[in-house]
Amino acid sequence: MEELNKDQAGMSETNKPQDPDPRIACEGCSVLLDVNDGDRLVFARLSGGAVLKIANKNYSLKPLIGAPFGSLFQVESGEEGCFLSRILPVKQENISNNLIDDSRDNRELVDNNEAQNLTGEEIEAMRREGAKGDEIIEALIANSKTFDKKFQLSQEKYKLKKQKKYAPKLLLRRPFARSICEAYFKKYPARIGFLRVDALSLLLTMANVIAYSDVLVVDMVGGLVTGAAAERLGGTGYVCNTYKGSSPYSVEMVRMFNFSENVIERIVQSSINELSSAKTASPEENNQQGGVSNAETNINETTSTSDIMVEETSVTTEASVVDIVAPENKIIKAPKAGAKASKEAIEMWREHGFSSLIMAAQDQDPWSLAKDVLPLLSYSAPFAIYHQYLQPLATCMHNLQQGKMAINLQITEPWLREYQVLPSRSHPHMQMSAFGGYVLSGIRISTT
Amino acid sequence: MLPTESKKALSFKRYIEVGDLVIVYERHDVMKPVKVSKDGVLQNRFGVYKHADWIGKPLGTKVFSNKGKFVYLLAPTPELWTLVLSHRTQILYIADISFVVMYLEVVPGCVVLESGTGSGSLSTSLARAVAPTGHVYSFDFHEQRAISAREDFEKTGISSLVTVEVRDIQGQGFPEKLSGLADSVFLDLPQPWLAVPSAAKMLKQDGVLCSFSPCIEQVQRTCEVLRSEFIEIRTFEVLLRTYEVKEVKMETSSMVDESHEDNGGMPPCKRKHKDDTISQDKSCNATSVVMARPCSEARGHTGYLTFARLQCLA
Numbered sequence: 135m136e137e138l139n140k141d142q143a144g145m146s147e148t149n150k151p152q153d154p155d156p157r158i159a160c161e162g163c164s165v166l167l168d169v170n171d172g173d174r175l176v177f178a179r180l181s182g183g184a185v186l187k188i189a190n191k192n193y194s195l196k197p198l199i200g201a202p203f204g205s206l207f208q209v210e211s212g213e214e215g216c217f218l219s220r221i222l223p224v225k226q227e228n229i230s231n232n233l234i235d236d237s238r239d240n241r242e243l244v245d246n247n248e249a250q251n252l253t254g255e256e257i258e259a260m261r262r263e264g265a266k267g268d269e270i271i272e273a274l275i276a277n278s279k280t281f282d283k284k285f286q287l288s289q290e291k292y293k294l295k296k297q298k299k300y301a302p303k304l305l306l307r308r309p310f311a312r313s314i315c316e317a318y319f320k321k322y323p324a325r326i327g328f329l330r331v332d333a334l335s336l337l338l339t340m341a342n343v344i345a346y347s348d349v350l351v352v353d354m355v356g357g358l359v360t361g362a363a364a365e366r367l368g369g370t371g372y373v374c375n376t377y378k379g380s381s382p383y384s385v386e387m388v389r390m391f392n393f394s395e396n397v398i399e400r401i402v403q404s405s406i407n408e409l410s411s412a413k414t415a416s417p418e419e420n421n422q423q424g425g426v427s428n429a430e431t432n433i434n435e436t437t438s439t440s441d442i443m444v445e446e447t448s449v450t451t452e453a454s455v456v457d458i459v460a461p462e463n464k465i466i467k468a469p470k471a472g473a474k475a476s477k478e479a480i481e482m483w484r485e486h487g488f489s490s491l492i493m494a495a496q497d498q499d500p501w502s503l504a505k506d507v508l509p510l511l512s513y514s515a516p517f518a519i520y521h522q523y524l525q526p527l528a529t530c531m532h533n534l535q536q537g538k539m540a541i542n543l544q545i546t547e548p549w550l551r552e553y554q555v556l557p558s559r560s561h562p563h564m565q566m567s568a569f570g571g572y573v574l575s576g577i578r579i580s581t582t
Numbered sequence: 583m584l585p586t587e588s589k590k591a592l593s594f595k596r597y598i599e600v601g602d603l604v605i606v607y608e609r610h611d612v613m614k615p616v617k618v619s620k621d622g623v624l625q626n627r628f629g630v631y632k633h634a635d636w637i638g639k640p641l642g643t644k645v646f647s648n649k650g651k652f653v654y655l656l657a658p659t660p661e662l663w664t665l666v667l668s669h670r671t672q673i674l675y676i677a678d679i680s681f682v683v684m685y686l687e688v689v690p691g692c693v694v695l696e697s698g699t700g701s702g703s704l705s706t707s708l709a710r711a712v713a714p715t716g717h718v719y720s721f722d723f724h725e726q727r728a729i730s731a732r733e734d735f736e737k738t739g740i741s742s743l744v745t746v747e748v749r750d751i752q753g754q755g756f757p758e759k760l761s762g763l764a765d766s767v768f769l770d771l772p773q774p775w776l777a778v779p780s781a782a783k784m785l786k787q788d789g790v791l792c793s794f795s796p797c798i799e800q801v802q803r804t805c806e807v808l809r810s811e812f813i814e815i816r817t818f819e820v821l822l823r824t825y826e827v828k829e830v831k832m833e834t835s836s837m838v839d840e841s842h843e844d845n846g847g848m849p850p851c852k853r854k855h856k857d858d859t860i861s862q863d864k865s866c867n868a869t870s871v872v873m874a875r876p877c878s879e880a881r882g883h884t885g886y887l888t889f890a891r892l893q894c895l896a
Binding site for chain 1: 584596607610640641642643644654655656657659660661676677679680681683684685687689690691707710711713714715786787788798801802805806813814815816817818819820821822823824825827829872873874876886888891892893894895896
């Protein structure tokens with residue numbers, strides 16, 4: 135047990151006092167808002183002026199500032215209109231989940247829309263008088279002709295449905311690669327190349343992403359893979375984003391992670407040409423190249439900012455869905471990731487090679503990229519290549535085998551099924567994601 | 583295996599030295615961990631390999647036996663280790679491991695508790711994720727198993743990141759001194775519901791718990807207990823489908839002739855055996871295509887993974 139104490143002491147020493155607590159949602163940080171148990175996921179940057187629209191009403195996000203991640207909020211109405219208010223759940227002792235032997239069934243339910251006595255106007259009037267969501271639900275149940283006839287599960291479902299409508303809950307979540315991937319997969323799967331969270335986790339594992347490693351990344355999924363790799367490095371090593379041609383791919387999504395400055399510094403970019411030692415450019419040429427791509431980075435950044443704008447507008451047109459809440463002023467803007475890799479770093483990689491590779495290049499042929507990128511790895515370095523189509527990966531694997539460039543080659547497809555677990559009512563979810571992408575993994579070897 | 587300072591990162595450590603742990607790779611299903619020593623020899627069905635020949639060579643290269651047959655020497659990774667470690671218990675495999683590490687939100691600097699230690703397959707990946715500043719506290723009630731796990735972590739060089747203790751977590755709970763310090767807790771126990779209240783005490787607010795159980799009845803009971811202090815309770819099953827890739831000669835001819843019968847029973851072959859004779863007959867009609875199909879056999883079930891997040895009460 136001695137060891138435990140020693141380690142703990144070591145831990146607290148490394149915590150620098152000036153670092154804000156990562157478990158508290160502070161002003162300017164990126165947060166994930168989960169409305170009604172995952173029904174809606176919204177990213178926001180916290181500021182006094184940020185608002186979130188729930189059921190046609192705007193709510194200021196101000197009450198969220200300073201709250202610990204994991205806090206639960208409920209909408210309430212007061213004299214100054216609607217606002218979000220933190221709810222502290224009472225510790226529930228032994229919720230009885232024992233299913234009473236229930237013989238009720240749905241034989242007496244008729245779908246004629248006359249089950250509810252309360253009218254929309256009456257409910258609205260209750261709200262104006264400041265009735266809490268829970269009180270409205272009570273009233274709805276009292277005025278339902280069919281509620282008592284429903285069997286227990288149905289009653290629970292009914293309550294849940296009404297709670298979501300009249301007393302929506304908002305969970306303040308800390309963005310991690312996991313939640314960011316899930317949110318995008320749910321809402322905009324095409325933007326991340328249908329990369330499901332289990333496939334993303336496989337990429338990080340199979341590429342052995344670990345502190346102090348130099349991870350080479352080809353990220354055409356908006357920065358998700360870059361961010362996920364940087365998250366695992368924790369401000370050590372490097373994530374180097376490489377690209378064909380002259381302009382790097384956007385890594386906008388990195389902003390969603392609440393990375394500290396020292397993590398952001400470790401996310402760099404450099405073109406395949408610059409990294410390839412085969413093309414030994416003179417220092418001047420190198421400088422020039424650097425200048426060019428710097429300029430293009432800027433262009434890229436501006437275009438991606440406008441992408442965000444598109445996102446906001448397109449999002450608001452979607453039914454009840456809302457928006458990414460933009461920062462109010464410049465001060466609280468997250469730092470930009472993806473600076474140009476230093477000459478020293480590039481030199482080092484040319485000499486020693488990268489320690490692993492992840493490719494997630496949606497619109498590129500994996501083989502034509504891999505044959506250029508793989509030689510940049512050191513021998514024995516593992517790699518993982520993602521693609522949403524099987525065929526190009528099969529061809530890539532075959533060519534790597536034929537060229538004896540890699541061993542331990544394997545194409546895998548993860549399969550993820552979620553379950554409903556309730557007493558006597560456990561079963562897989564009725565709806566599931568049937569596809570999360572393919573991963574080709576292997577280990578680079580020396581051909582001699 | 584896990585560098586705790588930048589000098590030790592894989593890309594800087596390319597030449598094999600005495601004392602290194604290397605993975606000897608024969609085939610994707612035949613691998614062996616070997617500690618390199620000055621006078622060491624490795625013997626397998628391909629002959630005798632002298633360690634002395636390996637020293638100074640870069641990792642990821644071929645080495646030859648006295649009979650001229652070669653194997654590859656690889657740097658150990660948690661994934662390769664999972665394939666070669668001695669199974670003292672049923673172990674977790676790559677799909678579950680990857681998903682658990684990501685879903686538990688384990689990042690560098692985290693403190694993770696785990697019970698039981700078992701063969702240390704997951705511990706190694708957890709250690710990778712918390713490195714360089716975090717720590718994994720692993721508990722197993724089986725003394726001999728704990729000792730073997732410690733020896734393994736010493737061998738793989740991760741003992742500074744993992745502490746193994748003998749303790750019956752179901753009976754005694756986690757040690758008090760870790761209260762409120764854990765970012766995540768992982769349970770792989772026969773009756774995980776018994777350990778849930780203690781796990782809740784160990785976790786920081788908003789910390790994540792995962793319980794791995796092969797049977798749905800275990801999941802059921804665990805979920806019932808979780809509901810009092812945890813939110814976002816979700817149960818998953820993760821499996822992997824692997825694919826076979828082959829180059830196959832496909833007939834593109836639409837002719838229906840008698841020769842069809844001759845090759846009807848021919849299995850698709852990667853290398854040219856009898857294909858040659860066929861392609862001579864209809865060279866203009868056969869094209870070579872790389873194709874993929876799922877492997878016929880797969881692991882059908884490992885366990886259910888239940889995740890839950892500790893409610894924020896303050």
